[in-house]
Amino acid sequence: MESKFDFSDNPQDAPKKQGLTFKLGYLRQLFDISKDTDYAATLEAVRQDIPFRGATAWVLICSVFIACIGLNTDSTAVVIGAMLIAPLMGPVLGTGVGLAINDLDMIKSATQNFVVMVLLSAVTATVFFLFFPLQQESSELLARTQPDIRDVFIAFFGGAALAIARTKKGTIASVIFGVAIATALMPPLCTIGYGIAVGNVSYALGALYLFFINATFIAFASFVVVKLLRFPMIHYADSKRRRFVVRVVSFFAVLVMIPAGVTFINALGENAFRKQANAYLDTHVSTLPYGDYLVSSAAIQYNRKSESQLLINPLGLVQIDSTTMRVLEQELSAYDKLKDAKLIIFSKD
Secondary structure, three states: OOOOOOOOOOHHHHHHHHHHHHHHHHHHHHHOOHHHEOHHHHHHHHHHHOOOOOHHHHHHHHHHHHHHHHHHHOOHHHHHHHHHHOOOHHHHHHHHHHHHHOOHHHHHHHHHHHHHHHHHHHHHHHHHHHHOOOOOOOHHHHOOOOOOHHHHHHHHHHHHHHHHHHHEOOOOHHHHHHHHHHHOOHHHHHHHHHHHHHOOHHHHHHHHHHHHHHHHHHHHHHHHHHHHOOOOOOOOOOHHHHHHHHHHHHHHHHHHHHHHHHHHHHHHHHHHHHHHHHHHHHHHHOOOOOHHHHHHHOEEEOOOOOOOEEEEOOOOOOOOOHHHHHHHHHHHHHOOOOOOOEEEEOOOO
16 A cells, blocks of 8 residues: 655655644644534524614613713723623624625625614714713723724724634634624714714714724624635626625725724824833933922823923922023933924923
């Protein structure tokens, strides 16, 4: 019987080749998810999760109220609880799967229910905040108004995990709950309602943008997973229409990602500025009388479009003379991110 391996060149290499073959086979077995895929059950489950009516609509309304209360009280635990019970993933996942298998009926149903989901959530949140207004913006709320490229990555990998869990025989429920928390679809919808209720358009638009980032890339990730698993496609005579829909969705995904990338670059710039500003304060300001207090009370104001500022207010504890002020101003030039910033030291008066 012929050997599976060719050892004619150097018989001593046989153990190495066997070991390499074993490792490659093990890795394929480790990462292969196609054997666990239940195609028919997955598509049926996705279709059943798309509609928003009856009990699902009321569960959504209740979860919106819970999330709004969490934002109102700045309670992370309450917001997480709302995300766990909110039935938001159905239409989003249905859009991605429908595009992947060329099911135009699924795409249409998912899109319609997605619009209903957004409107119902936004209206419910608006009603809540009209009657129970926030006294001040909470950290949980502000975190939903300035999305960046990191939110794109969270949504994409969360959507991939969700799609993989959905396609597995015996759905991994813990993964679905984890994705609901990580991608955080519910809080942005509530923040949209808050922005509308208080008349803050920038809050509402920022939260709406974050929500669409999450929804778009969850759908895109599910599209990629279903394509890689080679789900059977539905064939239509009108193939041009399908290609047009796919192109429009792809263009929209890229369009959503560009502003998020710009925001991320701005965040990197602000982080670098603040890092050097803190180093400057620790090195130069901390040596002054009451230096520890001056450093702890200093304000760092970053502005990408105009002049950034470092504000120091001695509050009458110490008088900083003009010579020291000039030295401190000159020291700014040693930091490349601070050389164009303005140092403002409030006088004793």
